[in-house]
Amino acid sequence: xxxxxxxxxNSMLSRAKAMDQTKVIVQxxxxxxxxxLEILDNGLVAAMSVIGDKFSEGEVYIPxxxxxxxxxxxxxxxxxxxxxxxKSVFKGTVVIGTVKGDLHDIGKNLVKYMxxxxxxxxxxxxxxxxPEKFADAVRTHKPGIVAMSALLxxxxxxxxxxxxxxxxxxxxxxxxxxxGGAPVTQDFADRIKADGYAKDAGSAIHKAGELLGL
Amino acid sequence: MRLDDAxxxxxxxxxxxxxxxxxxxxxxxxxxxxxxxxxNPEHIKDVHRTYIQAGAKAILTNTFGANAMRSAKDSEYTVxxxxxxxxxxxxxxxxxxxxxxxDMGPTGWEDQLPPYGTQPKQVFxxxxxxxxxxxxQGGVDALMVETMSSLAExxxxxxxxxxxxxxxxxxxxxxxxxxxxxxxDIRTAWGDSVSDIIETVTEAGADVVGxxxxxxxxxxxxxxxxxxxxxxIPLIFEVxxxxxxxxxxxxxxxxxxxxxxxxIIAKVVSAGANIVGGCCxxxxxxxxxxxxxxxK
Numbered sequence: 001x002x003x004x005x006x007x008x009x010n011s012m013l014s015r016a017k018a019m020d021q022t023k024v025i026v027q028x029x030x031x032x033x034x035x036x037l038e039i040l041d042n043g044l045v046a047a048m049s050v051i052g053d054k055f056s057e058g059e060v061y062i063p064x065x066x067x068x069x070x071x072x073x074x075x076x077x078x079x080x081x082x083x084x085x086x087k088s089v090f091k092g093t094v095v096i097g098t099v100k101g102d103l104h105d106i107g108k109n110l111v112k113y114m115x116x117x118x119x120x121x122x123x124x125x126x127x128x129x130x131p132e133k134f135a136d137a138v139r140t141h142k143p144g145i146v147a148m149s150a151l152l153x154x155x156x157x158x159x160x161x162x163x164x165x166x167x168x169x170x171x172x173x174x175x176x177x178x179x180g181g182a183p184v185t186q187d188f189a190d191r192i193k194a195d196g197y198a199k200d201a202g203s204a205i206h207k208a209g210e211l212l213g214l
Numbered sequence: 215m216r217l218d219d220a221x222x223x224x225x226x227x228x229x230x231x232x233x234x235x236x237x238x239x240x241x242x243x244x245x246x247x248x249x250x251x252x253x254n255p256e257h258i259k260d261v262h263r264t265y266i267q268a269g270a271k272a273i274l275t276n277t278f279g280a281n282a283m284r285s286a287k288d289s290e291y292t293v294x295x296x297x298x299x300x301x302x303x304x305x306x307x308x309x310x311x312x313x314x315x316x317d318m319g320p321t322g323w324e325d326q327l328p329p330y331g332t333q334p335k336q337v338f339x340x341x342x343x344x345x346x347x348x349x350x351q352g353g354v355d356a357l358m359v360e361t362m363s364s365l366a367e368x369x370x371x372x373x374x375x376x377x378x379x380x381x382x383x384x385x386x387x388x389x390x391x392x393x394x395x396x397x398x399d400i401r402t403a404w405g406d407s408v409s410d411i412i413e414t415v416t417e418a419g420a421d422v423v424g425x426x427x428x429x430x431x432x433x434x435x436x437x438x439x440x441x442x443x444x445x446x447i448p449l450i451f452e453v454x455x456x457x458x459x460x461x462x463x464x465x466x467x468x469x470x471x472x473x474x475x476x477x478i479i480a481k482v483v484s485a486g487a488n489i490v491g492g493c494c495x496x497x498x499x500x501x502x503x504x505x506x507x508x509x510k
Contacts, residue, residue, distance in 0.1 A: 016329070061403065061405025062404050100243075104322060105323075110325075153460055153466035155243060
């Protein structure tokens with residue numbers, strides 16, 4: 001299975017050829033009767049995790065992640081007919097959003113793609129998301145994790161408002177909260193009583209798994 | 215004064231941050247700074263004037279996000295209104311002696327550009343074109359495409375400015391910190407290298423290139439030298455006042471004091487920069503410190 005993972009890492013990072021090559025590899029595995037769940041877990045999800053690590057280490061860049069995410073999505077669509085119960089393949093649900101006052105989507109999107117690629121079901125609330133909207137989403141989707149992003153030091157403080165908002169709504173203890181974004185630090189996460197901090201989209205996969213005890 | 219004439223007179227000192235100065239004057243969270251061109255013009259003029267008093271010979275209009283894909287998207291004002299107002303306020307303060315750069319920031323949608331996204335390039339082009347035209351109408355001396363992390367987006371912005379105005383064009387990119395294993399491999403977060411950037415943006419029509427904002431502070435001099443080694447065109451550098459952090463009261467702190475900041479700028483000038491100023495967290499005191507340091 002290491003071979004499948006490695007060839008998928010190569011195909012998903014091959015930029016212009018990523019879609020075609022990934023399609024061939026997934027189809028080949030299906031033709032060889034590799035179970036779909038195995039192609040997903042040990043192939044696509046494992047490959048995305050490697051790509052996340054490469055992103056963290058500065059070996060690949062934002063466009064690589066965006067293209068790999070598209071290839072990953074296509075691969076998952078190919079497997080869907082054979083995944084009997086789609087929900088059961090998810091590692092957990094994450095509600096994600098850029099916090100109130102902040103309109104920056106890209107960093108949050110990268111984390112979303114990484115978490116989807118890492119096997120999580122991700123509910124994206126968009127940007128400029130209020131504490132009330134986060135609390136409502138927790139009640140509706142019953143996620144394991146609430147993930148928040150901010151690019152600006154001035155909007156980072158909205159993260160505290162949202163943590164406080166979840167406490168007030170009585171749902172704080174039902175979820176783990178993880179935060180990230182350019183100005184965010186572990187120290188800040190500790191201060192606002194978030195459960196975790198990830199310094200980039202690649203680390204976010206590992207942090208999410210850690211918070212859910214996977 | 216024209217930009218090319220001003221460049222012949224020596225190093226041009228540019229202004230410092232607009233956003234953090236407006237926050238100091240009461241700009242609230244979630245309010246777009248561009249809207250203040252219309253709702254609070256006195257504050258905008260006050261920022262421009264304090265920078266000019268401190269020694270800035272070039273100022274940027276308060277129009278960073280005033281394109282159809284960013285703040286103008288949900289604004290009650292049009293792209294044309296926001297940019298015309300911003301250009302006129304700056305022009306009024308600058309007079310004939312100080313240059314006005316029409317500020318054009320990123321759309322914030324660069325992950326939607328093909329091949330990874332599904333928004334047609336034309337949508338980006340149109341957004342930058344409309345902003346550039348309005349800024350020219352408002353009387354700016356040059357257009358400054360800035361804080362660009364994606365070369366693909368920067369190229370479209372420069373082309374739109376070049377093909378629809380007759381103004382000189384400045385293109386300033388934002389770089390990420392290189393991985394510790396490859397300290398000299400300075401690139402944008404989108405992976406664009408210094409040589410690719412210079413080649414692409416000059417071909418698209420930029421007259422000045424350089425860098426602002428981002429993770430690099432002390433390393434900006436190294437970056438200026440890398441650029442100077444491969445191009446003879448004028449270089450612009452606007453540096454943040456350090457990397458921001460948030461204190462116990464959740465206030466944003468920029469650690470670089472004016473004198474230490476001016477030392478970094480002096481190194482950037484020695485490395486080959488022609489236009490220098492401040493980005494996030496800088497104040498009129500930082501600009502004054504540059505002026506004093508460069509007169510030494």
